Amino acid sequence: MATVDLVMPKMGESIMEATILKWHKKPGDTVKMDETVLEIATDKVDSEVPSTAEGTIEEVLFNVNDVVPIGTVIARIRSGAAAAQPAAAPAPAAPIAEAPAATQQTAAPQPAAATTAAPSQSSASNGRFYSPLVLNIAAQEGIGMQELEGIAGTGNEGRVTKKDILQYVSDKKAGKIPAGSAGQGGQQPAPTQQKQDMVIPMNQVETSSAPAQYPGNVEIIEMDRMRKLIADHMVRSKHTSPHVTSFTEADVTNLVMWRDKAKKEFEKREGTKITFTPLFIEAIVRCIKKFPLINSSLDGTRIIVKKDINIGMATALPSGNLIVPVIKNADQLNLVGLAKQVNGMADAARNNKLKPEDISEGTFTLTNVGTFGSLMGTPIINQPQVAILAVGAIKKRPVVIETPHGDSIAIRHMMYLSLSYDHRIVDGSLGATFLTAVANELENFDLNRGI
Numbered sequence: 001m002a003t004v005d006l007v008m009p010k011m012g013e014s015i016m017e018a019t020i021l022k023w024h025k026k027p028g029d030t031v032k033m034d035e036t037v038l039e040i041a042t043d044k045v046d047s048e049v050p051s052t053a054e055g056t057i058e059e060v061l062f063n064v065n066d067v068v069p070i071g072t073v074i075a076r077i078r079s080g081a082a083a084a085q086p087a088a089a090p091a092p093a094a095p096i097a098e099a100p101a102a103t104q105q106t107a108a109p110q111p112a113a114a115t116t117a118a119p120s121q122s123s124a125s126n127g128r129f130y131s132p133l134v135l136n137i138a139a140q141e142g143i144g145m146q147e148l149e150g151i152a153g154t155g156n157e158g159r160v161t162k163k164d165i166l167q168y169v170s171d172k173k174a175g176k177i178p179a180g181s182a183g184q185g186g187q188q189p190a191p192t193q194q195k196q197d198m199v200i201p202m203n204q205v206e207t208s209s210a211p212a213q214y215p216g217n218v219e220i221i222e223m224d225r226m227r228k229l230i231a232d233h234m235v236r237s238k239h240t241s242p243h244v245t246s247f248t249e250a251d252v253t254n255l256v257m258w259r260d261k262a263k264k265e266f267e268k269r270e271g272t273k274i275t276f277t278p279l280f281i282e283a284i285v286r287c288i289k290k291f292p293l294i295n296s297s298l299d300g301t302r303i304i305v306k307k308d309i310n311i312g313m314a315t316a317l318p319s320g321n322l323i324v325p326v327i328k329n330a331d332q333l334n335l336v337g338l339a340k341q342v343n344g345m346a347d348a349a350r351n352n353k354l355k356p357e358d359i360s361e362g363t364f365t366l367t368n369v370g371t372f373g374s375l376m377g378t379p380i381i382n383q384p385q386v387a388i389l390a391v392g393a394i395k396k397r398p399v400v401i402e403t404p405h406g407d408s409i410a411i412r413h414m415m416y417l418s419l420s421y422d423h424r425i426v427d428g429s430l431g432a433t434f435l436t437a438v439a440n441e442l443e444n445f446d447l448n449r450g451i
Contacts, residue, residue, distance in 0.1 A: 002078070002079050003058060003076050003077070003078055003079075004052060004053040004055070004076070004077045004078075004079055005073045005075075005076055005077075006037060006049070006051065006052060006073065006074055006075040006076065006077060007070075007071055007072060007073050007074065008040070008049075008068045008069065008070050008071060008072045008074050009049060009070065009356070010070045010071070015042045015070065015360075016069060016070060017042075017067050017068060017069045017070060017162075018040040018041060018042045018067070018068060018070065019040060019041045019042070019065065019066070019067050019068075019225070019229075020038060020039075020040055020062055020063070020064055020065065020066050020068060020074070021038075021039040021040060021041050021046065021064065021065075022038060022039045022064060023037070023038045023060060023064065024036050024037055024038055024039070025037050025038070025051075025057045025060075025075075026057065026060065027057050027058065027059055027060055028056065028057065029056070029057050030055070030056050030057075031051045031053075031054065031055065031056070031057055031077060032051065032054050033050075033051060033052075033053065033054045034050045034051060035050060035051050036048040036049070036050055036051075037049055037050065037051050037057070037075060038074070038075075041225065041226070041229070042229065046352070047355070047356045049074075051077060052077070053077045053079045054079060055077045055078050055079030056077065056078045056079075057075060057076075057077060057078075058075075058076040058077060058078040059075065059076050060074075060075050061073060061074055061075060061076075062074050067161070067162070134148075134160055134161070134162060134165050137162065137165050137166065137169070138165060140239055140240075141165075141169050143165070143168075143169075148160065148165075151164060151165060151168050152164070224319070226319070226321050227321060230321060230322070233383075234380050236383065237380050237381050237382070237383045238380065240383055241381050241383070241386070241422040241423075241424065242422065242423040242424060243378075243380070243381060243420050243421075243422070243423070244420070244421055244423045244426075244428060244431065245378045245379075245418055245419065245420045245421075246418065246419050246421075246428070246431050246432045246435050247376060247416060247417070247418045247435075248416070248417050248432075248435050248436055248439045249414055249415065249416045249417070249439070250414070250415050250417060250438075250439035250440075250442045250443050251399065251412050251413070251414055251443050252394060252413050252414070252415050252442050252443065252445070253412045253413040254443070254444075254445045254446070254447045255276070255279060255413075255442055255445040256394060256413045257447060258445060258446075258447050258449060259274060259276065259279070262274065262451055265451060266339075266451050269451065270336055270339065270340070270451075272339055272340050272343050273339070273343060274335075274339050275339070275342065275343070276368075276391075276394075277313060277342045277366070277368065278335055278338035278339045278341075278342050279335070279442075279445075280366055280368075280391055280442070281311050281313070281327065281330055281338055281342070281366060282335060282338060283438050283441035283442050284311060284364065284366060284389060284438055285309055285311070285330050285331045286441055287434055287437040287438050287441060288309055288331075288364060289309075289331065290434075290437060291430060291433065291434045291437070292305055293305065293386075293425065293426065293430060294364065294386065294387050294421075294426065294430070294434050295309055295363045295364055296363075296386055296425060297363075297384040297385060297386060298384070298386065298422065298424060298425055303425055306363040308328070308329060308361070308363060309329065309330050309331040309363060309364070310326050310327065310328050310329065310330065310361050310362050310363045310364075311326065311327045311330045311362070311363075311364055311365070311366060312324040312325065312326045312327075312359075312362035312364070312365040312366070312382060312385075313325060313326075313327065313342065313345065313346075313365070313366050313367075313368075314365065314366070314367035314368070314379075315345070315346050315349040315350075316371070316372075317349060317350065317352075318350060322367075323349050323354065323359065324359060324362060324365060324382055325345035325346070325348065325349055325354055325358050325359055326345075326358065326359060326360065326361060326362040327341045327342065327345065328361065335451075336451075345358065362382065362385060363385060364385060364387060364388070364389075365379075365381075365382045365385060365387075365388040365389070366388075366389050366390075366391070367379050367388060367389070367390045367391075368390070368391050369390050369391070369392055369393075370391055370392045370393035370394060370415070373393055374392055374393060375392045375393055375395070375416050376390065376392040376416040376417075376418050377390040377392065377418060378390075378418060378420060379418070379420050380420065381420055381421070381422060386421060386422040386425050386426055387419060387420065387421040387422065387426060387431070387434075388419070388420050388421075389417065389418070389419050389435070389438065390417070390418045390419075390420075391415060391416075391417055392415055392416040392417070392418075393415070394413050394414070394415045395413070395414055395415070396411050396412070396413055396414070397411070397412065397414045398410070398411055398412075399411075399412040399414060415442075417435060417438060417439055418435075419431055419434065419435040419438075
């Protein structure tokens with residue numbers, strides 16, 4: 001008899017957990033290799049988790065809507081000769097890694113559970129385990145270990161979940177928790193005071209059981225699951241990176257005229273349309289090679305410069321939400337390859353056919369706010385990247401043209417560009433220089449270029 005653990009897969013560099021949407025198999029069901037066992041969701045994409053073995057589902061360790069850290073065992077599959085025997089009813093999965101429970105667990109933590117907890121978790125002196133996400137939030141909010149130990153947890157074995165610590169932070173800032181009331185946390189007021197202006201995601205703040213009253217004629221719309229996850233992701237990005245945004249404009253007349261001239265022949269020859277996005281990506285890639293620090297991430301005090309150039313492109317979904325599919329190794333693709341990748345990813349996103357690998361490992365992001373008519377925007381960094389470029393709508397405007405024979409006014413196609421960057425790594429000089437370089441690439445586009 002052999003038992004195979006099915007674990008929550010890693011869905012991307014910045015994703016630490018996933019929500020279980022639906023179980024396709026229950027204990028006692030037979031399963032084949034690569035057959036779908038359950039559906040999960042992150043703040044970026046929904047996905048199916050296939051079986052890693054053939055046999056019988058022995059036990060399911062989490063329920064629908066549970067939020068589970070990556071690498072955590074979520075089910076067990078009995079393979080081999082014993083697989084044909086019916087599986088017994090699953091016992092509660094208390095010793096497995098942290099997950100939100102429907103009701104608060106009051107049982108004291110078992111010391112033996114330390115051997116089955118995820119390796120990435122840390123334990124305190126009282127035997128409780130804390131996920132890296134919880135520890136990271138605690139460090140950002142200036143919550144010491146003694147104070148953390150005093151927070152009541154609603155997870156398995158009374159462990160503190162992300163929701164618990166965010167609720168605690170919210171209550172503390174609202175004055176509902178006196179200083180020093182949890183552990184000895186009152187000894188560290190300064191870091192908390194420095195972060196009074198931080199915003200907690202609305203879906204995490206539950207300060208009263210009484211329904212809120214809204215004056216006037218209003219309509220109340222509950223956020224869907226994806227919007228809640230996106231909101232949380234955006235707020236965490238603002239918490240993580242000190243954002244700075246630089247702006248410039250570019251005369252993209254040559255770019256527009258070349259595309260107008262080439263788009264029919266391009267589509268006829270290549271079987272796909274040529275949009276502005278692959279042209280923008282091409283310019284970005286050239287500039288990243290000149291300024292590689294833009295293509296990096298931060299791990300503590302270590303700057304991780306990425307040698308691969310993987311460009312994410314923000315794409316609107318029919319629901320109005322955004323998702324960021326990634327063009328891998330964009331520097332190794334010519335314009336035809338970029339166009340086919342861009343169109344293929346956009347179609348997959350709109351039809352909800354993106355795979356986990358399609359939205360992972362991005363190193364830089366492009367967002368086209370001009371698609372919706374905006375002249376410019378101040379985009380939020382897609383963590384753990386350090387920069388994101390927004391391009392605005394292309395508009396015809398009268399512009400002063402400098403020539404050797406004097407200045408003149410002409411009608412040109414103009415576009416604003418904005419770059420938001422992590423000021424911990426990217427200084428204003430580097431951010432502005434990179435942005436100017438991208439604008440120059442677009443302005444100097446060769447009008448006589450072949451397809």
